[in-house]
Amino acid sequence: MKVQLNRINDNYLFEAKGASGVPVFIDNKTDEPSKGASPMELLLMGVGGCSAIDVVSILKKQRQEITSYKMEVEGQRKEVRDAKPFEAIHVTLYLEGKIDEAKAVRAAQLSFEKYCSVSITLEASVKITYRIVLNEKEIK
Numbered sequence: 001m002k003v004q005l006n007r008i009n010d011n012y013l014f015e016a017k018g019a020s021g022v023p024v025f026i027d028n029k030t031d032e033p034s035k036g037a038s039p040m041e042l043l044l045m046g047v048g049g050c051s052a053i054d055v056v057s058i059l060k061k062q063r064q065e066i067t068s069y070k071m072e073v074e075g076q077r078k079e080v081r082d083a084k085p086f087e088a089i090h091v092t093l094y095l096e097g098k099i100d101e102a103k104a105v106r107a108a109q110l111s112f113e114k115y116c117s118v119s120i121t122l123e124a125s126v127k128i129t130y131r132i133v134l135n136e137k138e139i140k
Contacts, residue, residue: 040075040086047089047128048073050118054111055093055104062103068096089122091130101139108132108140 005014005026012028013035025036037045048071059066071093078087091112095104108130112119119128132140 040077040084043086044073044075044089046118047116047122048091050116051091051093051108051111051130054115055095055107058107058110059099059103062100062107064100064103065098066095067098068094070094086122086126088127088129091128093130093132095132095134097135099134101134104132104134105140 001018003016003018005016007013008015014026016024016026024042026039026042027034027036029038052069052071056066056069071091073089073091075086076088076090077084093104093108112128112130122128130140131138
């Protein structure tokens, strides 16, 4: 896997592209207004996106009817020398539709513990937790 970054202004704005060719803008959040996501925001988006794809795929294979899928991914940071890496990431999955509770829980468990490459990459250094809200009711 390979990505490319190209600087597109005199400061910190970059355009990144992977194999798909779809541009993603990355910027430094200290210069407002920002024209892109910060690298740390992208990391959180990666955790959320990876898991969302897994969960939707698993539930579709089980013929569950998803009418809405939203996520919130929140990271807690710590100071390590001059950096501020994540020490914990908490994900909330908001699902709506005709979805069996046990299947929703199992799909999330499989994603975070077995399939999501992003979460598994981070698991040695970042504690990742999640909860599930199905049809406005917390089930895990």
